Amino acid sequence: METFKLKIDDRQINAGGGDTVLQAALKAGIYIPNLCYDPRLAPYGGCRMCIVEIEGTRGFPAACTTRASDGMVVKTYGPQLDRLRLDTLELLLSDHPTDCLTCPGNQRCELQKVASFLGYNQRSLKPRKSDHPIDDSNPFFNLDRNYCVLCARCVRTCDEVTGINAIELINRGDESRVSTFAGSRLAESECRSCGECMVSCPVGAIHAKNSPVATEETATICPYCGVGCGIYLGTRQGKIVSVRGNEASPSNRGSLCVKGRFGINEFVHHSERLKSPRVKKEGGFESAEWEEALRIAGDKLSGYKPEEVAVIASAKATNEDNYVLQKFTRAVLGTNNIDHCARL
């Protein structure tokens, strides 16, 4: 890959072919405030937070939509830049709630980070209260447009990452908002509940219904299907409380489907989860030891002809276990009646 040098804030840095000024700066550890930037998405240039000065260029281009080039000289701060950014932030915050402590995005909110970086500490515009109804129709996350900063990351993620296009930015100016087709609630829309939009949302506008903060994370693999997505299981006091995609995993590069993202916590800790084999006794099922259950299954199976038996393998088992099961079915039970569910 072609590499070249440019100067950002008097620091000589290396950049790679295709890097934008924002990417080159972030890679070199230089923070430029940004809100609508998501490395997974095509450059957008909507929030105007990442404006910079570039020697020989008029105005204040957005660093996220400007390609870095050899010999470029960039300034990321200065009296005019700081003033313009603060004015943009002021407009953004003019109808934004200020209850940060009770906001579901608290502590992971990128707007807080930008405001704190810019030293924002006083409103100069009269606040306007927005009172959009919360869409809580989705079982896993809410859409609260009152917190929305219209960065379109959710919309672009639903298009560019998932390809579903369930949501869109509609209307203009004050009336702009995230909407589904025909304005239906999320649960009645094309939305597949994957939560990718929620992950991309930089504020608390799209937030999980239940999201206690994990105190520990363990890298593992989603157990639900053969794709084998890399995940981080977040735990707190011995219980799984969150799941996030592992961006370093080649199977999914951080993305997850609804099962992997929202189907693990409740399943693992569900009060009705089967934790031991069950044997039918006098009309009802009772828990049994593995030894007893296997003996009963063995006795029953030996009483059937091969063509009367069928076996279903599981995507939740390892490849090795599934291999042994098909071998057992064919070689011991004497039947080819074996199938497999790759999608649980």
Ligand code: SF4
């Ligand atoms: S949950 Fe997935 S499908 Fe639904 S709107 Fe968000 S990104 Fe689109």
Ligand code: SF4
């Ligand atoms: S809901 Fe979140 S991601 Fe979507 S436009 Fe609003 S702030 Fe951006």
Ligand code: SF4
């Ligand atoms: S169930 Fe979904 S998240 Fe889990 S491995 Fe399959 S595709 Fe990935």
Ligand code: FES
């Ligand atoms: S991050 Fe560049 S314009 Fe929003």
